[in-house]
Amino acid sequence: MGDIILEIKDLKKYFPLADGKTVKAVDGVSMKLYKGETLGLVGESGCGKSTIAYTVVGMYGASGGEVLYKGTDLAKKGYKRTLEQKGEIQIVFQDPGSSLNSRRTIEKSMEVPLDIHDKMSREKKTERIEELLEMVGLPKEYKSKMPRNIGGGERQLISVARALATNPELIILDEPTSALDVSVQAKVINTLIELQKKLSLSYLFITHDLSLMRNVATRVAILYLGRLCELAPTTEFFHAPLHPYTQMLLSSIPVVTEEEEAIKPGQIISQGEIPSPVNAPKGCTFHTRCRDCMEICKTQMPVMVEVEPEHFVCCHKYKAKEEL
Ligand code: SF4
Numbered sequence: 625m626g627d628i629i630l631e632i633k634d635l636k637k638y639f640p641l642a643d644g645k646t647v648k649a650v651d652g653v654s655m656k657l658y659k660g661e662t663l664g665l666v667g668e669s670g671c672g673k674s675t676i677a678y679t680v681v682g683m684y685g686a687s688g689g690e691v692l693y694k695g696t697d698l699a700k701k702g703y704k705r706t707l708e709q710k711g712e713i714q715i716v717f718q719d720p721g722s723s724l725n726s727r728r729t730i731e732k733s734m735e736v737p738l739d740i741h742d743k744m745s746r747e748k749k750t751e752r753i754e755e756l757l758e759m760v761g762l763p764k765e766y767k768s769k770m771p772r773n774i775g776g777g778e779r780q781l782i783s784v785a786r787a788l789a790t791n792p793e794l795i796i797l798d799e800p801t802s803a804l805d806v807s808v809q810a811k812v813i814n815t816l817i818e819l820q821k822k823l824s825l826s827y828l829f830i831t832h833d834l835s836l837m838r839n840v841a842t843r844v845a846i847l848y849l850g851r852l853c854e855l856a857p858t859t860e861f862f863h864a865p866l867h868p869y870t871q872m873l874l875s876s877i878p879v880v881t882e883e884e885e886a887i888k889p890g891q892i893i894s895q896g897e898i899p900s901p902v903n904a905p906k907g908c909t910f911h912t913r914c915r916d917c918m919e920i921c922k923t924q925m926p927v928m929v930e931v932e933p934e935h936f937v938c939c940h941k942y943k944a945k946e947e948l
Pocket of ligand 1: 867868869908909910911912914915916917918921926938939940941
């Protein structure tokens with residue numbers, strides 16, 4: 625699958641609470657991101673997707689595990705990221721309204737990363753901002769507008785342009801279209817796909833919208849209560865989902881075409897609510913909602929096994945290919 629740009633190993637992020645309890649937001653996640661691919665990280669609200677993103681970009685320190693970027697562990701205690709590393713990993717947030725300063729023109733907001741990473745003259749800076757706007761399909765005149773005077777889709781494209789200012793190699797897209805009207809979501813997605821091809825970018829695409837991943841992701845990973853359930857190449861993921869939770873999610877996606885209908889698992893009624901990460905169930909954390917639950921599931925946590933090349937699943941129903 626090519627070179628690995630990012631590898632997360634047994635990543636943990638715990639938040640202590642005032643009453644002495646702990647929220648295990650991310651609890652032992654391991655995955656690789658290959659150069660030039662889009663890895664879709666999918667799960668319900670509160671499953672730990674954004675916590676992984678913030679730990680990778682350094683907004684949170686890790687409670688345990690490694691975040692290996694090009695082989696260097698960025699999460700190691702005491703390790704200070706270089707300016708170059710900070711520029712190479714960028715993030716685009718869900719709400720462009722709050723990630724852009726409402727009292728600054730687009731140009732002023734876009735100058736910030738340029739001033740930090742790439743000191744340049746006034747003229748060069750203006751030239752670069754116009755070039756970045758053009759890269760995301762916006763006219764250069766947009767630089768003098770205020771965020772409130774443009775649409776949500778355009779604001780998100782400006783957030784993407786600002787992320788590109790430091791010539792990143794890896795961009796974390798944290799629900800980049802979920803705050804947008806459906807009519808502008810496609811434009812933002814198409815721009816991201818074009819930019820990826822043109823600039824050989826790698827994306828960690830965080831979303832709760834599984835159907836979006838069918839057209840965007842190279843591989844899809846499913847997260848539940850801070851742990852990975854399944855990770856597989858996109859085609860295999862949609863044709864042969866293995867984990868009961870993945871099957872439950874896929875069965876609830878509305879389908880349009882006959883082809884989609886043919887591969888959709890039969891209707892699986894979602895049981896129960898997602899438990900609190902403060903009090904995660906023992907054994908398999910999904911056992912309280914799983915229709916296939918066995919006795920072992922209530923006491924023993926399953927481990928991730930590779931059932932087919934690059935297809936991983938964490939469930940007692942499956943064994944690693946070499947064990948069969
Ligand atoms: Fe269901 Fe057991 Fe698999 Fe968990 S380990 S998903 S409870 S079958």
